[in-house]
Amino acid sequence: MATYDADLQAAVDSTSVARAAGTTLDTDLVDYLRLQLVERDIETTDDAWLQRTVECLLADRDYMIDFEPSDFVADHGPSAT
Numbered sequence: 001m002a003t004y005d006a007d008l009q010a011a012v013d014s015t016s017v018a019r020a021a022g023t024t025l026d027t028d029l030v031d032y033l034r035l036q037l038v039e040r041d042i043e044t045t046d047d048a049w050l051q052r053t054v055e056c057l058l059a060d061r062d063y064m065i066d067f068e069p070s071d072f073v074a075d076h077g078p079s080a081t
Contacts, residue, residue, distance in 0.1 A: 011036035
């Protein structure tokens with residue numbers, strides 16, 4: 001079983017919750033997901049990942065990501081040395 005960044009999954013989960021609550025239209029989910037990522041200091045230009053993730057959310061509201069955006073770099077703050 002693979003593991004993925006918790007902030008990335010949290011952004012996806014927030015998007016799913018917003019859809020379920022009716023606070024965003026299905027047509028706006030890509031933009032909503034992008035904003036959720038930005039709120040978590042995650043930037044991506046991988047539009048294919050965003051679109052695929054939204055499609056997966058539409059099919060399964062409990063969708064767990066199975067891969068990260070192609071340009072994703074995890075930033076967990078300064079490393080302890």
